[in-house]
Each structure stands twice: as C-alpha cells, then as structure tokens.
Amino acid sequence: MMRWSFLHTPFLNGPRPVYWLMQVMSWSLFVGLFYAWQFINDGSDADVLQLMGMEVFTGISMSHLLRHIILRRSLIHAEFGLLLPQLALYATLLAPIASMVEMLLHDMLLTSYKPLHTEPLLVHLNRAINWGLLFIIWSVAYLAYCYFIINRREEIRNLRLETANRENQLNTLRAQMNPHFMFNALNGIRALVDEDPEQAKRAITQLSAILRNAMASVKRRTVPLGEEIDIVKAYLALESMRYEERLRTQIHVDPSLERNLVPPMLLQTLVENAVRHGIAHLPGGGDLIIDATGAPDATIITVRNSGTYQPSKDPGGIGLQNTRRRLELLYGTAANLIIRQEDGNVVTTVNIPIHELRTPAPLQP
C-alpha cells in the first residue's frame, strides 16, 4: 500500500512534461553526437536522419520501459547496496530486447542498408552491450533526478509539519495558558489551600505538569499514547476540581496501546474542546468518556461528551482545522477525524495510523 502511494504523487503520475522533454533532448543529443562522430570518421550516410530517428525512438521507448520497472520495483526506496546490482540486472535484461527492436526497425524501415540480422553474433552482442551501458547510465541519472525531487518535497513537507506543530503549540499554549483555565485553576487552588491542603498540593503538581508538557511538545513529532493520556488525566483532574460533580470522566485505554505513537497534544485538544464547548455549558454537567482501541495498523481514539455540536459557534474550529492538517501531514489520507452528534452526545473519533507516511505527501491535497 505504502509502496504504491509513491505512484500517486503528481510528479511521477499524470502529465510529466519535464520528463518527456528531458528524454527527447538527451537521446537526441546523444544520438546526434554519436552520428557526428561517425561522420568525422567514416564520412556521410545517405539516410542519417532516419537512422537517428530510429535510434532515438528505440532509446526513448526502452528507457521509458526501464523507468516503469524502476517505479514498479520501487527501486527509489531500495537500499543503496542492492540498488546497483538490480539496476545492472534490469539493464542487462533490457539490452538484448533493445538491440532486437533496433534490428527489426532497421531491417523494416531502412531497406537500402544491409539487413542487420545477417550480421555475425559478435556484432549483435556488441550492440547489446552498448545498450546495456546506456541503460545503466540512464537509470543512474533518472534516480538522481528522483532523489532530488523527493528530497525537495520532503523538505517542504517537514517545513509544513513544523509550521503546523508550531501553530498547534501556540494554540495549545493559548488554550492551556488560556487565562480562563489558568486563573480559574489558581483560584480553585487558593480555596483548596484551606479546605484540603493535600489536594491543593496535588493540583499544583498537575498544573506544572500541564504547563511543562505544553512547552515541551513542540519539539516532538509524536509521543507515546501513555504520556498523552497522563497529561489528559492531569488536565481533567484540574477541571474536576473546578466543575466537581458536574464533570464525570471515564478513560478506557487498553494498556497494550500505551506505546503507540500519536501526535502530541492531539487528544488534549479534543478533550479541552469537549470540556470548554460541551460540559461547561451544561448547568447539570455531563459525562466525558475517552476510549482508545487498537486496529491492525492504527490507534482509534474516541472522545464522547454530553452536549450539542455547533460547528458554526465553535471557536475551537481553528484548533480542529489545525489538528486535521497535522494528521494529514503526518499520515496523509490514512488518518481521519470525524465529529458527529449521537443522541445527546458529541462524539469525536480520530483514526491515527501506527506508521507515519514515509513517502512525501502530495503537495496539494
């Protein structure tokens, strides 16, 4: 699946004017130089243009076939040590075919010349070796070109991911140092100092953990789900201090999933939205249930909260947009985030693939 995703990128699929232009130019140039060399040594040839056209055609069609094999076999992702032997193998296999095509075209179209098939075996072998060498040079050049493009695209993707992460960090910092959350939490702690000093101490630790985590999360692409859950627990403990019996939480996470990697602050953002836009508006409070389940190659997280989903009124919309973009940059189309209304609950489901996208994502979705 992942191997083929490369084929669906605009650069190697769809219109490729640059590729064809390079093909025609490089083969024409090469064949042109070859015949110019012959002209200097042996004098002119009557049907030189037809000869050249035939060689260029053979070169382009055969190397295009080679390109097809390179992509099919996913040689771009092959290890370097295995790459050259494989290239040599394909070039060797293609070389006799190319010389066969050349021979057929020559004998059919250029009847004024001595037919090639009457030549001794040594001549055929010589032609095949020439083609083989050409194909090896061609494929090295082609791969270099691919690496260049991929590299540049990977760079762009990384930059975009970094931007999205930074933006998310800003959003999270804003949400966490959200004056509302911070000052209400501090106010609650102030009251707790008299009422329940032990809980007040715990609350201070939880608040520090949340702030520390919010600041550290920028530098990381992904974090273990277990870590993310710990922060969410600290956050919910603080909100519970404020909302008391109005906030009823349940967290069900299969311990086997705790090492699964997820983008940092993603669950946290969803839970905050659930509290801020859901439960905070209900005078009688509500339930917040977090479920994490494993799929064969993904982690599925569901956040369910009492309330009504109002996309138009949702100031957290920016947070959600950003979350969707981060998922897309990390996992391409394999990840998704769905919010739906289910009876009296807002249900948010995120599907996070186990593996990050290894190949570049399309530049334009």
Next chain:
Amino acid sequence: MKALIIDDERLARKELGNLLAAHEGITVVGEAANVHEAEVLIAEHHPELLFLDINMPGGTGFDLLERLDHAPQVIFVTAYDEHALKAFAVNALDYLLKPIDPERLAAALGKLRPSGEHAAPGREVLREHDQIFLKDGDKCWFVTLKDVRSFESEGNYVRVRFGDQKPLVLRSLNKLEERLDPLVFFRASRKHIINLRWVEGIEPWFSGGLMVKLKHTGRDGQQESIEVSRRQATRFKDLLSL
C-alpha cells in the same frame, strides 16, 4: 449590606466567602450556582450587592442583570473576560479578577454607595437615582434613571436615550410606565415616555398636541423633540403647572 454570590464553581464561591468574612459590613445572604438560582434568591432576599461571575452555564451574568427590573450594585468577579468587560467601557463599574486580591476587594467594597442611599430592591417604584441595566448586542450599560431623556417604543423593543447613546432593549413601554416614578417620567404618547427634568421648551402642535423640546442636541445638530398627543397634552400641562 446584604450581598449575594453568584458563581458556577463551588470553590470560587467558597473562596470569595472566605475573603468577605473579613468585611463586617457585608453579609452574604446566599450563594447561587446559576442564573435561575440567583433569580430565586434575589426575589427572596433583595440583596443590595451582587458578586457576579460572567461565564456560567445556562446564562451569563449579563443575562441575569437583563432580567432584573432594576440593578442592585454589582461587582463582577471573573477569571478573564477581557472582551466582556470591554462592553462596559462607556460607564465603567468595578470588577475583580480571580484569584482575588484581598486589597482589591477592599478597595472595590470601599467604592460602594452606602446601602441607605441605594433604594432597596423589590420596592415598586423606580426613582430617579435608581440604576437600570441595559444590554444591546455586545454592549452593556448601567444607567441612572435621571440621565435617561426618553423611552421610545419600537415594536417589542424600547429605545432608551441617554447621553449620546440610544440602545434598543427588549422591554415593554407599558410595563416600564408602571414602574417609573410618575412625577418624573411622563407618558407623552403611545410611543414615548419622557423625563420631565430634560424638558427645555414646549410648542403648540397640530390638532391640539404639543411639541416638547429636550435639553439635548443630536449629532445632526437638531434639538431632540418629542410630540405629546392631544389626549395627554392636558395632563401634561397640569403636571407642569404643579
């Protein structure tokens, strides 16, 4: 002075209660967790002072004030509602930020008008020095009735004119008339109630009516004037001749 604490968080109410214990002049008569509880307690205790949180489930602090016929003194207590408090730029009132600084609390309490001067809520007639709370869209005002020049009925709404403001609020002109002091506020016509203190001049008008000029010139340079219907004109003259 009887005070009511309105905040959806128990700990926040408790914290404020603790801080208020140091102030002998303030008696906390109740605590409410939302607007509905607050309404019940206000009707029961007639507090003169409200400590009011703005963001609460089921209705904001502003919603509560809007429902009250006349506003007691209010100190807003909020964690961070920059934009909500900006609504009051026109006539600033006091607010406290959580966690509450005891000195700021003392200062805010020091600025309160003594309870005698302020009319006890629940009393029937609204006097000139009573305050009403008005809200139009995002903007809010506490207005002392003596500053209001006129009330004008516009469908289910009433336009209130004071200073250079004229917010449109959801009230009924008839209900207002019942509550306002008849010696100060006069029902000029089906559409208007005017504040007699603002009358500057009177001119005869068509078909036995009067045109009352008010001591206010609008932005367009026109002096504000309101027509008194023929039916009310006689009463109006009687009232002024007193």
